[in-house]
């Protein structure tokens with residue numbers, strides 16, 4: 184057993200933390216988030232220069248030989264800095280599909296671009312009525328000779344406004360919500376028939392509704408097995424979820440630290456409010472929730488390569504605990520700041536918003552509780568046989 | 569004990585309902601459904617309040633001699649219940665329910681004649697200048713100074729978190745007129761117009777992301793602002809703390825449960841439109857159970873509020889009970905906004921700064937998500953305020969620990 188980071192991981196963390204400290208302070212972030220673009224491509228280039236975008240890929244694939252732990256390290260720092268650039272959509276999701284299922288040609292065409300930062304991926308899986316279910320698809324890719332014709336609407340695709348490519352899930356066979364019959368495709372954003380509607384999100388990022396109208400695809404766009412991509416989609420989804428958990432941990436840690444600091448300096452009734460025992464206990468509760476969130480994130484990340492049921496249970500458990508912890512930490516961070524916590528001028532409210540919104544990405548508390556419960560039932564059924 | 573209303577009370581209730589059906593017009597309802605803060609814009613707010621006034625419903629608690637409607641306690645309760653249950657905008661409280669009772673009780677005749685009629689008719693908008701950057705929960709430590717100069721006070725300092733100050737024509741302020749003795753003993757209660765030289769208002773956008781000019785709170789700065797003592801000072805100099813405490817009775821006290829029911833009914837509507845698998849979310853076992861639990865929480869509060877109301881009607885004084893209602897009510901409000909956020913799922917991520925844009929004529933009506941999802945995350949963020957303002961819930965629990973439990 185070893186919960187320590189390798190030298191490379193520590194280096195990534197330290198240099199990323201320095202970069203964020205120097206170039207991603209709260210005021211800078213605020214003006215970037217409110218700008219037309221909503222992000223800084225030059226920041227992305229710097230992340231590439233630091234090697235972040237190639238860290239989680241094998242040397243064989245042209246990466247630095249790391250994996251999910253490296254992504255976790257990066258995302259925890261992103262969470263601390265409320266970084267909006269699309270590491271999870273592009274590197275964890277786009278890169279994840281290519282790493283697990285990309286052909287040699289696909290890796291050549293796309294993975295190198297993801298690692299250099301020249302190509303940016305977004306993961307277009309959720310639909311207006313799908314409610315976190317990867318298989319609940321109204322988007323279809325009709326088989327057409329050797330190729331496919333893609334039609335559908337993907338909702339709240341995070342990072343889509345900045346993306347050059349999408350990984351799109353679509354039904355190629357079977358009925359809506361069947362496990363079989365799901366396929367995944369790489370679709371260039373500038374392909375004929377792709378349109379987007381871009382908007383900001385409530386937590387300062389950018390996303391789009393993405394519409395596909397008779398988009399012609401060839402088998403070279405297919406990633407993973409035709410009709411049989413759901414397991415791959417779930418695996419990449421779990422990797423993204425674990426990375427999001429790390430981001431939430433980073434953000435919770437800062438929200439907590441800022442609250443403790445504020446309670447030391449803010450005086451009412453002649454004493455720092457941190458002297459009031461009720462607030463002390465609450466900040467201790469926040470601390471305990473944050474620590475356990477970190478632990479759960481480690482467990483989920485370390486189990487990403489385990490057999491499917493193990494992996495899914497660990498990821499769902501982490502997402503549930505972090506959803507619950509995030510609620511407490513975020514709400515109390517605002518509460519203990521009083522009126523100050525309510526303003527957009529203070530960072531803590533922005534941490535609260537980001538922590539809150541993590542819950543409804545890649546399945547919320549209820550979704551993952553249900554998934555976990557179903558997995559336990561399945562295990563028991565197997566054991567009973 | 570008797571749960572039912574009398575036939576006369578039921579008739580009054582029917583009247584109120586019929587009036588609301590008509591007066592709470594679709595344009596106002598549509599705007600209110602998209603509000604992030606629970607308020608309308610200035611124009612909408614004034615339109616609604618003037619309609620209430622025309623029907624005699626704006627100030628149920630005012631004595632008849634100042635233009636109050638002379639309702640019985642039960643009628644007042646019914647009126648409040650029906651207005652809340654229909655989801656009508658709350659009357660901006662700073663005029664009608666905060667400064668007016670103080671002026672009635674402690675102002676001179678000239679002040680009453682000048683201020684009460686335009687408050688009742690919503691022709692003058694008031695804001696409340698109590699909190700300061702250094703004085704929140706510990707309000708008595710406030711520092712904004714009023715120094716006598718002939719027959720004027722010269723004001724310097726700043727007020728913060730001032731609700732809708734950008735719309736206000738007048739402000740009532742607690743200011744420091746003496747630094748001797750206990751802090752509470754050097755505070756005075758002043759009223760003056762907002763357009764005097766030396767007053768400036770800085771918007772403080774809250775987490776809901778308000779559109780320009782619609783921010784809920786502000787910081788107000790006072791730099792050598794001169795006000796006439798005779799017209800501005802309410803009651804006696806250095807007695808302001810007593811008046812402020814008197815006002816607090818009016819700041820708290822209204823029932824939460826009817827409004828909570830309305831909020832919950834909106835979540836139900838969302839949950840019947842959202843799909844989970846092949847059923848609407850409202851039929852999902854987990855979610856419907858949460859709705860049921862929430863409903864029970866509201867009913868518990870409702871019955872508690874009725875018990876308090878009944879004691880009040882019997883002439884008993886209501887003290888720390890209002891702290892209980894404030895904690896339970898505000899926390900239930902927050903829990904309902906949390907349920908709503910859960911219900912809308914991923915659509916909650918989409919940020920629409922101007923949530924009224926699609927209602928205005930000519931504006932592009934096409935939203936990237938269902939309309940009902942627009943204000944949900946912003947309201948969730950915004951409603952964190954309810955456990956902070958009007959005496960934070962920690963302060964309310966301190967009061968109960970001391971006054972109820974004797975600790």
Ligand SMILES: Cc1cc2nc3c(=O)[nH]c(=O)nc-3n(C[C@H](O)[C@H](O)[C@H](O)COP(=O)(O)OP(=O)(O)OC[C@H]3O[C@@H](n4cnc5c(N)ncnc54)[C@H](O)[C@@H]3O)c2cc1C
Nearest residue numbers: 459518519521522696698699704705729731953957960962
């Ligand atoms: C949306 C909004 C609108 C408002 N509108 C107005 C307005 O129109 N006019 C106006 O004058 N004010 C207004 N307020 C201000 C409001 O009354 C104050 O925010 C409130 O009194 C708390 O003060 P504070 O923000 O300075 O927090 P603090 O007093 O600094 O409190 C910070 C934290 O410490 C806790 N705390 C403080 N003392 C104790 C204690 N003794 N024991 C345990 N915990 C304690 C608090 O509960 C809180 O969690 C508004 C506030 C908000 C959020």
